[in-house]
Amino acid sequence: MAKLISSLELPLSPRPANKSLTDWLYAELRCAILDGRLKRGVRLPSTRDFALQHCVSRGIAMLVMEQLRDEGYLTSKTGAGTWVNERLPDDLLTVCARMPAKPEKAPAFLSTTTRAIRPFQSSDPDVTLFPIDIWSRLNSRHWRRATKALLGGGDSAGYAPLRNAIAEYLGTSRGVQCQASQVIVVTGTQQALDLVARLFIRPGESAWIEDPGYFAAAWALRNAGANIVPVPVDADGMDVKRGMQLAPRAKLAYVTPAHQAPLGVTMSLERRIALLRWAQSAKSIIVEDDYDSEFRFSGVPIPALQGLDKTGSVIFIGSFNKVLFPSLRLGYIIVPEQLMDKVLRMKYQMDLWANSINQAVLTDFIVDGHLGRHLRRMRETYAERRCALQDAAEKYVGDSLQLSGMHAGLATPAFYRAPVASREFEREAADQGIDATSLERYSVSKRRIRGVLLGFAAFESREINHGMQKLAAVVEKFERNTKH
Amino acid sequence: MAKLISSLELPLSPRPANKSLTDWLYAELRCAILDGRLKRGVRLPSTRDFALQHCVSRGIAMLVMEQLRDEGYLTSKTGAGTWVNERLPDDLLTVCARMPAKPEKAPAFLSTTTRAIRPFQSSDPDVTLFPIDIWSRLNSRHWRRATKALLGGGDSAGYAPLRNAIAEYLGTSRGVQCQASQVIVVTGTQQALDLVARLFIRPGESAWIEDPGYFAAAWALRNAGANIVPVPVDADGMDVKRGMQLAPRAKLAYVTPAHQAPLGVTMSLERRIALLRWAQSAKSIIVEDDYDSEFRFSGVPIPALQGLDKTGSVIFIGSFNKVLFPSLRLGYIIVPEQLMDKVLRMKYQMDLWANSINQAVLTDFIVDGHLGRHLRRMRETYAERRCALQDAAEKYVGDSLQLSGMHAGLATPAFYRAPVASREFEREAADQGIDATSLERYSVSKRRIRGVLLGFAAFESREINHGMQKLAAVVEKFERNTKH
Known part of the structure; x- marks a missing residue:
């Protein structure tokens, strides 16, 4: 039968400042039951003794006991007292172990908030405008x-x-x-x-x-x-x-x-x-x-x-x-x-x-x-930036990088002559601090495409010029390697 | 070969105030081509004549023609003029017919904005608080x-x-x-x-x-x-x-x-x-x-x-x-x-x-x-309303409608004795201006349940009382029918 533990002195963790007495006591007792400090079948002290031991009012002690009884952790019988339920299975015994802290992580592509936007990241509008x-x-x-x-x-x-x-x-x-x-x-x-x-x-x-x-x-x-x-x-x-x-x-x-x-x-x-x-x-x-x-x-x-x-x-x-x-x-x-x-x-x-x-x-x-006005304004801005991209390409890369007609959108495909996989081109550009999305990412049939996508919408002329110079170095490197 | 229609006097719909000349002219010509007023192979007048006929500048006429050419509606050859494309299939000929006006409609359950919330609609919180x-x-x-x-x-x-x-x-x-x-x-x-x-x-x-x-x-x-x-x-x-x-x-x-x-x-x-x-x-x-x-x-x-x-x-x-x-x-x-x-x-x-x-x-x-404060406030409010519902049920319906314990939530199941399908109960209540959702709607196995769901969260005591009187009439009607 249930052994008496009316002298129970269960050590409880100190109450955190943001927890009410009831919440704290409830959580502590539940944990004690689940991690086995309060064994199955064990009889609890009376609410009066319990309240005295833990410096809480008897009302709180009763509330907590009732709650635990409602949830099936305890059983009580009028006049006979309160026990920890016999049917608590052993396999719950470690549930209260604190989980280890774990750093935030997510596959990079699932989050855009952590990456800085740099030329020529292709899908971004200019939100600053x-x-x-x-x-x-x-x-x-x-x-x-x-x-x-x-x-x-x-x-x-x-x-x-x-x-x-x-x-x-x-x-x-x-x-x-x-x-x-x-x-x-x-x-x-x-x-x-x-x-x-x-x-x-x-x-x-x-x-x-x-x-x-x-x-x-x-x-x-x-x-x-x-x-x-x-x-x-x-x-x-x-x-x-x-x-x-x-x-x-x-x-x-x-x-x-x-x-x-x-x-x-x-x-x-x-x-x-x-x-x-x-x-x-x-x-x-x-x-x-x-x-x-x-x-x-x-x-x-x-x-x-x-x-x-x-x-x-x-x-x-x-x-x-x-x-x-x-x-x-x-x-x-x-x-x-x-x-x-x-x-x-x-x-x-x-x-x-x-x-x-x-x-x-x-x-x-x-x-x-406002939508109409915003669209007109952005269309003008993006058209200017598109021109800046075209000019910069002509100035720094010449025939080695062919930009498409670019009649619309926030980005343009750019095709190069060097026989390099565009994933490799993308990697090299990234090493130089430039985003040039490989068109092969869009290739459903996994066909090779010697081209990358260059976004121009989110970048001012200065950034575009600067970015194109870096891109020119990438193009030049691959062309030089090809000639060897 | 293409017949000359340089005397073309295509009737165009008047320009709406909110459309630019270019947009209007473009839309009118495109429609004329698609609905067959401008036949395939027909030659258009020169942009100069065209501009004169329709009181637009020659620049606009050229812009519109170019656009239609880019899109494949027209073909032009330097020195020889501009034709409606031969390859336009006949099956597009009625595309410009105006669509008939159609009233808004959607299955009722897909929209909550059109229905008034009345007792005892079961899923609504009280947003006014x-x-x-x-x-x-x-x-x-x-x-x-x-x-x-x-x-x-x-x-x-x-x-x-x-x-x-x-x-x-x-x-x-x-x-x-x-x-x-x-x-x-x-x-x-x-x-x-x-x-x-x-x-x-x-x-x-x-x-x-x-x-x-x-x-x-x-x-x-x-x-x-x-x-x-x-x-x-x-x-x-x-x-x-x-x-x-x-x-x-x-x-x-x-x-x-x-x-x-x-x-x-x-x-x-x-x-x-x-x-x-x-x-x-x-x-x-x-x-x-x-x-x-x-x-x-x-x-x-x-x-x-x-x-x-x-x-x-x-x-x-x-x-x-x-x-x-x-x-x-x-x-x-x-x-x-x-x-x-x-x-x-x-x-x-x-x-x-x-x-x-x-x-x-x-x-x-x-x-x-704020969340904690709001939750506490709503919990108190909803608890009061739950009591009001219980009181009203006892007062007006007595043993004929048994409310569940209602320990939580925004609604409570209510079970009645009369042998009536709950869909029928729901219908009769709706006729009396009361929402009492049939529990059979929740029955996955289509089992019969003599009960309805009564929401109390979004209603003040007065509404609850009033609603319960109406519901009492529904209950009474079914009980009376049963005794006959």
């Missing part, structure tokens, strides 16, 4: 008048005024044909891709992807179980005929018609039409990612492929995260009407809805004309 | 000093100071044993469930779920292809032995040990230990959803099952969305160390990272002690 004051003012305005509806649950499709603003903006500036009722607000391109891939791909089904192409789209498709079919890209965009030879019954085609990721070419009208026709006959979905299309430096922006589609084959996706700032986390999907319920339901089942206040602020930012 | 002024002030503070790092890309695991604050908060208040390095910030419970289900379930594998249980967890599991195994719940929580009989090799078990959804019972220590032992031997994952555990009215909160786990079998998930306000969209997953890289990578591939400013504001809210 974002009109923080305006955004902040709109933000305060919404918080001052925060309504119950805005704080409460949201709408899975998005905040209604934002959906209207997006439909309007895309109609005017991107040639997208849609109603507000076809807009779903998401956290960005990646969530859009993930959602669409899950919804339209069953494991083993084929999906076309541009090659070279956007690797994060490949992740989303692979996570959905897709059989990835790399379709080559040339100066007219994805080679649709080749796609039809490779996988005529593919379930989905992922394309970046306005500004191909990463090569920056525009898909020709002929290819666009061929793609639409194929999708219609194969009953496939075209996912049009409007990648970096907002920053076009020559001509007016190429209208969306979606605007040509009259059979509901195109799902159009885009994001405000690069246009405004990457930590915003708001983007959109434009869904053909007949697919709307299906896509919306999936969005709901993935994460319900997006943050409402941020959506309300963004709505004002668009409707009050 | 949220300290908007404090949150707003912290928000302004962060915007005033918004750094490049905060506007730029984020960390997929979450904002580092928030991860620290969450680890601290959960350790102290929930008995969770974790380091900041085990925390991943997500948008809420639903994203957490979706992520975990996708990662640990392969199509066809079994997953235990409490029955009755949280339907949105079942969605996430089904979307991942799980074979859902409903495991009965009694006063001690999920019947683990039964689960082991039904599906001994299940890959995952979803449980709400602190406060079962929807019945509100607490899982006994014995069951907790049995569940951990099973998970360890079957190499399964336990997903512990800390559902509404923060609002516990009697005793101190039951510590997390996770705190008992020493083999890394438990993934712990929780949310700030109900504790603070539902449109916030921030929650967390606590991941065993050996699984961290895997879970983090998936989070990245799903939607990169969460909004950084909101995370920074939440961090201050926790660290400055």
Whole structure:
């Protein structure tokens, strides 16, 4: 039977300043039970003795005992006392051992906060030019008048005024044909891709992807179980005929018609039409990612492929995260009407809805004309920087590094002559303090590409010039080695 | 060959006030080509004539022509003129037909913004008591000093100071044993469930779920292809032995040990230990959803099952969305160390990272002690309302409606005697202006339950009293019918 331990003098750790007496006593007793200092079957002293021993009120002692009894650590019987439960298994005995301190760590690519942005890091906009004051003012305005509806649950499709603003903006500036009722607000391109891939791909089904192409789209498709079919890209965009030879019954085609990721070419009208026709006959979905299309430096922006589609084959996706700032986390999907319920339901089942206040602020930012002004300003700035990059390349690298036309976007591909793998080029550049992303990272078929991606958007002319001189040294080194 | 139409007098729609000349002219010509008013092969007038006819400058006419040529709608040859492209297929001819206006619509359950909250809607906190002024002030503070790092890309695991604050908060208040390095910030419970289900379930594998249980967890599991195994719940929580009989090799078990959804019972220590032992031997994952555990009215909160786990079998998930306000969209997953890289990578591939400013504001809210104060205040308020509900039930419904113990949460199950399906009860209550969610909605096995869920958190005593009188009429009606 239970042995008496009414003289129990269980050593307890001193109470931390931020813990209440109850919390502390509870935690100490629970630990003592779990790590075996209080053995199974052992009888505890009366709450009166207990309170005296540990200098707490009897009320607290009773509260703690009751709690432990409710949770099954103790058993008590009126008049007979309280025991540590017999059924506590031995395998819990070390649970209270303190865990060792452990430094923060995460794979480098999962975090952008720890790395410094240096030329020519390719995906970053220049956030220092974002009109923080305006955004902040709109933000305060919404918080001052925060309504119950805005704080409460949201709408899975998005905040209604934002959906209207997006439909309007895309109609005017991107040639997208849609109603507000076809807009779903998401956290960005990646969530859009993930959602669409899950919804339209069953494991083993084929999906076309541009090659070279956007690797994060490949992740989303692979996570959905897709059989990835790399379709080559040339100066007219994805080679649709080749796609039809490779996988005529593919379930989905992922394309970046306005500004191909990463090569920056525009898909020709002929290819666009061929793609639409194929999708219609194969009953496939075209996912049009409007990648970096907002920053076009020559001509007016190429209208969306979606605007040509009259059979509901195109799902159009885009994001405000690069246009405004990457930590915003708001983007959109434009869904053909007949697919709307299906896509919306999936969005709901993935994460319900997006943050409402941020959506309300963004709505004002668009409707009050700040988005248009910001886009124009950034387009001019980026155009200047693009020129600075071109000039610097001509000055320091000459024919050895050929920059692409760069009609749009935040980065440009640059091709070199030396027969060096672009991963090796990337490594050498990194050693010189320069980010030059290997185009092979975008190669779905693992084809070798003698080129790197150079971002220019986030850097001033001085930085661009300085960076290009370092890059010239890299190019020169490889060319010299080749000649030997 | 191409016929001359230099006398072309294409009727164009008038220019809208908000469109530039260039945009308007471009859109009109493109539409004319696509809807067949400008036929394939037709030759356009010179830019000079064109400019004269349409009262635009020659520069604009050239710009528009060039753009259309770049996009493949037109072909031009120096000296010979410009033609509409021959290769435009006929099947694009109606693309410019204006889309009919369409009213907004979405399945009702996807939107919470349109419905009024009325007693006893079960999932809502009282957002009117949220300290908007404090949150707003912290928000302004962060915007005033918004750094490049905060506007730029984020960390997929979450904002580092928030991860620290969450680890601290959960350790102290929930008995969770974790380091900041085990925390991943997500948008809420639903994203957490979706992520975990996708990662640990392969199509066809079994997953235990409490029955009755949280339907949105079942969605996430089904979307991942799980074979859902409903495991009965009694006063001690999920019947683990039964689960082991039904599906001994299940890959995952979803449980709400602190406060079962929807019945509100607490899982006994014995069951907790049995569940951990099973998970360890079957190499399964336990997903512990800390559902509404923060609002516990009697005793101190039951510590997390996770705190008992020493083999890394438990993934712990929780949310700030109900504790603070539902449109916030921030929650967390606590991941065993050996699984961290895997879970983090998936989070990245799903939607990169969460909004950084909101995370920074939440961090201050926790660290400055506002979360603790808010929780205490809400706990008191909700406890009062719970009493008001109990009192009202005793006064107006007596023995005919039995309310559960209600130790925690924002809602309580209420069981009635009349042999009426709870969907029917729910419908009748709705007709009387009362929300009484049928418990059958939570029944995974479609078992009949004579009970409804009554939320009390978002309603003042007066509303609760008034609502209970209406509910009494519903109960009475069904009891009267039964006696006939």
